[in-house]
Amino acid sequence: MRTGPRKREAMAYFTVVIEGTGETYRSPEQRTVLEGMAALGRKEIPVGCRGGGCGVCKIEVLAGSYRKRVMSRAHVSEDDEAAHRVLACRVWPTSDLRLKVLGKMGKKVGAGDTAPASDGC
């Protein structure tokens, strides 16, 4: 039995637009840009370690604002960070976002020593 007005769940969603493909998805503010995408079963941004260490989910935020946490300098330089080239697993949207995917998964099996590794961009 309710004893008072039901508290409304305050959850803000923001729209993320992926430049190039034009794909969009709605991401809640408490999830990273990468988690928001992956929770919907979407695959526009490559999913790696999800801790800011491996660099495969690198994106460039073209418009919009976000919160961020520490990311590996092996994959995000100070210049990158200033230019909004960040890791999707370490940024939380605080507005609608437009972004470009920079990261990619690396070599396939048996590609040998000479295949390019994931260099985080």
Add this chain to the structure above:
Amino acid sequence: MALTGVLRPGHVQMRVLDLEESIKFYGDVVGLVETGRDTQGRVYFKTWDERDHNSFIIRQAETAGLDFYAFKVDSKASLDKFDADLRAYGLKTERIAAGELLETGERVRFQIPTGHLIELYAEKTDVGNGLSYLNPEAWTAQAERGIAPIRMDHILLYGPDIEAAQKIFEEVLGFYLVEHVELEENKSDLAIWLSCSTKAHDLAFVRHPEPGKLHHVAFQLESWEKVLRAADIMAMNKVNIDIGPTRHGITRGTTIYAFDPSGNRIETFCGGYASYPDWQPIKWTMDEVGRGIFYHDRKLNDTFLTVVT
């Protein structure tokens, strides 16, 4: 004593992006026991059942990944002998003074052709596992706190020229090949699993163009049920799981790969058969590599060959 020379993996030092977050992860979620902090800001852990002072050390850095991986040898005489043998083989070695790492004796450090720093040491203070050396109980309360592995068990390293690394471990340090994935017939391997003991692996390598990369550090659990319990604990704590619970065809271990808060991969695993140096190595071919790595799915996942720190 049958087990001589290099005894076992002893300690690993890892870089993390946020120290406090990582202390909580390794302490509360993995369930390692913190045993010390030093003036460099490094934090030391061991598993509940390990007896030596530390096996897992973290420090805050701008990048994630591995600083060095170390093996304990049976005596100071062996340490000196291995140092001389490594030099005679053509490797540069460096002596690091006792005490530089807390409660740890002198270390011999060298770089292998895959780009990784490997250390040997003979002494680390026995702080015990909380059980008596006289008529002990079976376990302590620490054995149920968090995932609570038994030991830091092995490491998988990614880098170029794994054949040259294999040669050093086999010819100088007495390791032997347990299993391998053949890349080109009778010519090169994609991956190798090496043992210095009767474990199915103490050290493994995967061929990779970038040197010095870490795939995972593995912690051993007692049972498949404990692996499933680890998965529940990871879910409750929103730990990012890479794959599993599942089984490896290679070594037959049951496993979960998961990521620490800095994106370093850890493995919580159980099993793997007992191996012996006289056994013929097991070979896997590239067309069956999926089943070799992930026995149930029978294919590699997207991240296995790519996501490293």
